[in-house]
Amino acid sequence: MKLYLKIWRQKNASTKGQMVDYTLDGVESDMSFLEMLDILNEELISKGEEPVEFDHDCREGICGTCSLMINGRPHGPDSMITVCQLHMRSFNDGDEIVIEPWRAKAFPVIKDLIVDRTAFDRIQQAGGYISVNTSGRPVDANAIPIEKEMADKSFNAATCIGCGACVAACKNASAMLFTSAKVSQFALLPQGQVEAAERVENMVRQMDLEGFGNCTNTGACEIECPKGISLENIARMNREYLSASVKG
Amino acid sequence: MGVLDSREPKGPLANKWTNHKNEIDLVNPANKRNIDIIIVGTGLAGGSAAATLAELGYNVKTFCYQDSPRRAHSIAAQGGVNAAKNYQGDGDSVYRLFYDTVKGGDYRSRESNVYRLAEVSTNIIDQCVAQGVPFAREYGGLLDNRSFGGVLVSRTFYAKGQTGQQLLLGAYAAMNRQIQRGKIKSYTRHEMLDLVLVDGKARGIIARDLVSGKIERHSAHAVVLATGGYGNLFFLSTYCMGANVMAAWKAHKKGAFFANPCFTQIHPTCIPVSGDHQSKLTLMSESLRNDGRIWVPKRLEDAQAIREGKLKPTQLGEEERDYYLERRYPAFGNLVPRDVASRAAKERCDAGFGVNKTGEAVYLDFSAAIMRYGREKALTSGMKDVDDNTIRELGEKIVEAKYGNLFQMYEKIVDENPYKTPMMIYPAVHYTMGGLWVDYNLQTTIPGCYAAGEANFSDHGANRLGASALMQGLADGYFVLPYTIGDYLSDDIRTGPISTDSPEFDAAEKNVTDKLEKLMSGTGIHSVDYYHKKLGKIMWNKCGMSRNAKELKEAIKEIAELRKDFWENVKIPGRPDSKNQELEKAGRVADFLELGELFAKDALERNESCGGHFREEYQTPEGEALRDDENFKFVSAWEYKGEPSDAKLHKEDLVYENIKVKTRSYK
Ligand SMILES: Cc1cc2nc3c(=O)[nH]c(=O)nc-3n(C[C@H](O)[C@H](O)[C@H](O)COP(=O)(O)OP(=O)(O)OC[C@H]3O[C@@H](n4cnc5c(N)ncnc54)[C@H](O)[C@@H]3O)c2cc1C
Ligand code: SF4
Ligand code: FES
Numbered sequence: 001m002k003l004y005l006k007i008w009r010q011k012n013a014s015t016k017g018q019m020v021d022y023t024l025d026g027v028e029s030d031m032s033f034l035e036m037l038d039i040l041n042e043e044l045i046s047k048g049e050e051p052v053e054f055d056h057d058c059r060e061g062i063c064g065t066c067s068l069m070i071n072g073r074p075h076g077p078d079s080m081i082t083v084c085q086l087h088m089r090s091f092n093d094g095d096e097i098v099i100e101p102w103r104a105k106a107f108p109v110i111k112d113l114i115v116d117r118t119a120f121d122r123i124q125q126a127g128g129y130i131s132v133n134t135s136g137r138p139v140d141a142n143a144i145p146i147e148k149e150m151a152d153k154s155f156n157a158a159t160c161i162g163c164g165a166c167v168a169a170c171k172n173a174s175a176m177l178f179t180s181a182k183v184s185q186f187a188l189l190p191q192g193q194v195e196a197a198e199r200v201e202n203m204v205r206q207m208d209l210e211g212f213g214n215c216t217n218t219g220a221c222e223i224e225c226p227k228g229i230s231l232e233n234i235a236r237m238n239r240e241y242l243s244a245s246v247k248g
Numbered sequence: 249m250g251v252l253d254s255r256e257p258k259g260p261l262a263n264k265w266t267n268h269k270n271e272i273d274l275v276n277p278a279n280k281r282n283i284d285i286i287i288v289g290t291g292l293a294g295g296s297a298a299a300t301l302a303e304l305g306y307n308v309k310t311f312c313y314q315d316s317p318r319r320a321h322s323i324a325a326q327g328g329v330n331a332a333k334n335y336q337g338d339g340d341s342v343y344r345l346f347y348d349t350v351k352g353g354d355y356r357s358r359e360s361n362v363y364r365l366a367e368v369s370t371n372i373i374d375q376c377v378a379q380g381v382p383f384a385r386e387y388g389g390l391l392d393n394r395s396f397g398g399v400l401v402s403r404t405f406y407a408k409g410q411t412g413q414q415l416l417l418g419a420y421a422a423m424n425r426q427i428q429r430g431k432i433k434s435y436t437r438h439e440m441l442d443l444v445l446v447d448g449k450a451r452g453i454i455a456r457d458l459v460s461g462k463i464e465r466h467s468a469h470a471v472v473l474a475t476g477g478y479g480n481l482f483f484l485s486t487y488c489m490g491a492n493v494m495a496a497w498k499a500h501k502k503g504a505f506f507a508n509p510c511f512t513q514i515h516p517t518c519i520p521v522s523g524d525h526q527s528k529l530t531l532m533s534e535s536l537r538n539d540g541r542i543w544v545p546k547r548l549e550d551a552q553a554i555r556e557g558k559l560k561p562t563q564l565g566e567e568e569r570d571y572y573l574e575r576r577y578p579a580f581g582n583l584v585p586r587d588v589a590s591r592a593a594k595e596r597c598d599a600g601f602g603v604n605k606t607g608e609a610v611y612l613d614f615s616a617a618i619m620r621y622g623r624e625k626a627l628t629s630g631m632k633d634v635d636d637n638t639i640r641e642l643g644e645k646i647v648e649a650k651y652g653n654l655f656q657m658y659e660k661i662v663d664e665n666p667y668k669t670p671m672m673i674y675p676a677v678h679y680t681m682g683g684l685w686v687d688y689n690l691q692t693t694i695p696g697c698y699a700a701g702e703a704n705f706s707d708h709g710a711n712r713l714g715a716s717a718l719m720q721g722l723a724d725g726y727f728v729l730p731y732t733i734g735d736y737l738s739d740d741i742r743t744g745p746i747s748t749d750s751p752e753f754d755a756a757e758k759n760v761t762d763k764l765e766k767l768m769s770g771t772g773i774h775s776v777d778y779y780h781k782k783l784g785k786i787m788w789n790k791c792g793m794s795r796n797a798k799e800l801k802e803a804i805k806e807i808a809e810l811r812k813d814f815w816e817n818v819k820i821p822g823r824p825d826s827k828n829q830e831l832e833k834a835g836r837v838a839d840f841l842e843l844g845e846l847f848a849k850d851a852l853e854r855n856e857s858c859g860g861h862f863r864e865e866y867q868t869p870e871g872e873a874l875r876d877d878e879n880f881k882f883v884s885a886w887e888y889k890g891e892p893s894d895a896k897l898h899k900e901d902l903v904y905e906n907i908k909v910k911t912r913s914y915k
Binding site for chain 2: 050059114127131147161189191
């Protein structure tokens with residue numbers, strides 16, 4: 001099929017970007033979206049132009065690196081997937097496709113479609129861990145029985161891949177879904193209880209410092225999240241936060 | 249140099265590690281503050297090592313090329329991590345895990361290393377649970393286990409199909425704690441381009457900031473390479489796109505021996521190749537083989553009709569299907585090890601029984617499991633007189649709970665519903681057992697340069713059993729390196745900070761910038777991918793699932809020619825002093841073009857079949873691998889001498905004192 005692409009090109013963080021039009025022919029329906037971009041880049045290179053830079057690594061939906069706004073939606077038109085799992089069979093011959101980077105103040109553009117998401121790392125550095133020594137000899141794993149339902153809930157929160165689609169989807173560029181998933185994973189486990197109050201306070205503080213917006217319960221994040229992270233986590237984080245500040 | 253001293257401790261196998269730890273030199277906690285360690289790679293091996301060494305008090309600097317340590321390739325591991333906990337009471341033990349691993353690796357791994365791995369495996373699970381890794385649990389709240397290829401016990405711990413992700417997030421969290429404390433400095437979007445030696449010791453690295461293009465010098469008292477495997481030299485593989493051999497190869501060029509480069513694991517259950525545009529292959533976790541049955545049609549006509557789309561697999565009855573693994577290997581059936589399962593699939597497809605358009609796919613069928621689980625569920629929920637459709641629905645729910653995300657992944661890629669029609673699978677390059685040669689302390693032949701995880705060669709022999717790469721990465725990082733590196737560093741407590749202002753750093757930096765300039769100066773005609781794909785084709789066709797002397801010799805020649813062409817004709821747009829992904833790729837492919845040749849040379853040298861290395865000239869009448877223990881019971885360790893063709897072979901003889909070396913049989 002033949003596609004009309006409009007792609008955001010930007011040299012680096014300090015130059016202004018712009019949309020550039022490309023026409024691409026010979027796209028097959030079982031190509032992935034990123035393979036389609038590979039082909040575009042091959043063409044650009046053969047013409048002596050600079051290829052379009054985009055972030056990607058595992059190409060199987062788990063590393064959370066790929067991050068494209070496709071026709072205004074993070075990760076494109078399908079639900080519950082990342083861009084690398086999107087296939088061209090979701091498009092038609094002659095379609096126009098608009099491709100942009102994540103848009104959020106806390107995610108500055110590095111080049112073309114690549115943004116800087118290190119704010120997420122800093123939120124986790126603020127407390128997204130259990131303070132247990134790795135060089136010690138912990139107790140036997142089965143000495144900490146955990147109700148299956150709790151373990152599953154914690155697991156579901158832990159499946160967040162840190163892609164940032166939730167932020168990109170949110171009109172306020174809020175990082176609540178991401179942060180709450182991280183907080184919930186630990187809050188639901190007995191191992192994470194001891195420092196729960198401190199954790200949620202520190203992580204929320206860092207989240208605000210990074211310049212993410214507030215949550216106004218629109219729910220766009222949940223809809224666009226490729227891993228189905230639920231809004232329940234935001235509610236849980238709010239409860240945790242409230243009880244922490246009451247205690248504090 | 250030239251003498252390979254494995255530094256295996258003496259004494260009975262079960263006491264070696266304990267004795268060694270007791271004898272190793274320690275570094276006083278106050279002195280650890282004065283010692284810097286560079287860790288390249290933040291996957292399970294690098295991440296766990298960084299967290300633990302920082303916690304012990306060393307100053308750690310970590311490097312990864314991704315934007316966050318959490319995105320290292322370990323994140324993609326699906327199936328699980330082994331540990332000899334014997335929670336299932338099915339007869340597992342440290343010895344049995346050790347035995348399975350040595351046998352599974354076709355007796356080409358080092359006994360003492362593997363025993364240590366089995367010994368510390370139980371700590372890994374304790375550690376990860378303490379960190380909050382949400383492993384699968386049973387209703388009673390205890391940890392659940394499943395079984396993996398090549399073994400008859402359930403010793404694999406898992407978190408749905410996302411075990412690697414959860415384990416890596418655990419190590420990453422431990423790293424974050426140390427970053428917050430200021431004990432780890434994390435350099436992301438940075439690539440190591442060279443290793444720096446001062447007085448013959450590893451004392452630092454040259455790295456490129458991938459955003460600004462700036463070349464940086466970093467010094468340390470020791471350097472740990474935990475940079476993963478090199479399977480990407482095949483172009484199509486299950487590795488992430490950025491996986492490379494650069495760091496290990498640069499260390500090799502500076503004196504680190506490269507061991508067993510030809511030992512590559514081909515994983516039997518991957519989604520088959522669909523077309524030329526394809527950039528990577530996707531693995532379907534081996535755990536699926538617990539419930540899926542593998543088959544092809546019995547009759548050639550049926551296979552052909554299926555390929556032409558005239559017949560559906562579901563239309564073939566039981567007696568028209570060839571469950572070839574169950575037929576050939578009754579004891580292990582669908583759970584034979586990966587090398588055996590992969591070759592058996594290739595054998596059937598080569599004989600014309602393949603089931604997709606290209607004839608390179610076999611079925612992985614869940615219908616029997618779905619019905620079995622459905623019936624059980626109906627019985628246990630007290631449902632009577634239920635029809636097949638209801639049973640199927642009940643069964644599908646149970647299969648979904650076990651493997652849901654894998655089924656979803658398959659459906660997205662292939663556009664077919666695997667609950668209704670059997671999956672198609674084919675073997676793909678998945679893991680490299682070869683890597684930098686290391687001694688028992690995980691030190692390479694360069695003093696002060698260590699290798700951990702998939703980047704070293706040590707524990708898996710010629711074939712890796714499922715769920716043991718994660719185990720090895722974490723064992724190295726959490727429990728081995730933190731001890732063994734102290735032995736070396738105890739000599740360094742008075743050294744003080746290492747200056748980056750030295751002729752050695754100058755020379756290494758110049759070497760790097762010259763190389764970048766050379767890459768950029770080409771007025772070339774072909775893209776980097778063009779070369780990478782060509783190399784991949786040579787590797788897959790001539791050094792892939794089966795090899796022979798004639799084709800290996802051809803490959804050696806072709807790779808050398810391709811390398812020459814690359815340096816003359818590669819075309820890299822943009823500039824070196826800014827973000828430039830083509831330049832990043834070019835540097836990686838340049839190294840693959842050298843390693844590929846050494847790989848073929850190693851395969852040619854090894855006149856036997858073992859594990860992932862199948863030489864067509866050496867097979868039994870039934871087509872099984874034919875080892876030659878008399879002549880090849882050794883690790884091949886290659887010393888760099890200029891061109892790959894000049895590399896010099898050193899042999900580390902493998903001694904089995906505690907295990908009787910037998911022919912591997914899974915019948
Ligand atoms: C799809 C898939 C499924 C798997 N499933 C399982 C499983 O179920 N069980 C199991 O045991 N194993 C499994 N494996 C294998 C296992 O995941 C890997 O062997 C293991 O994770 C490797 O870990 P590592 O820490 O050695 O390296 P990696 O996780 O690959 O990390 C490499 C690190 O090195 C960095 N790096 C590389 N080169 C450079 C450089 N030049 N400069 C700077 N940084 C660099 C990268 O940024 C990264 O941080 C699977 C593998 C795949 C591909
Ligand atoms: S919550 Fe969902 S959308 Fe947000 S970072 Fe995690 S996986 Fe991505
Ligand atoms: S590239 Fe890893 S999630 Fe898309």
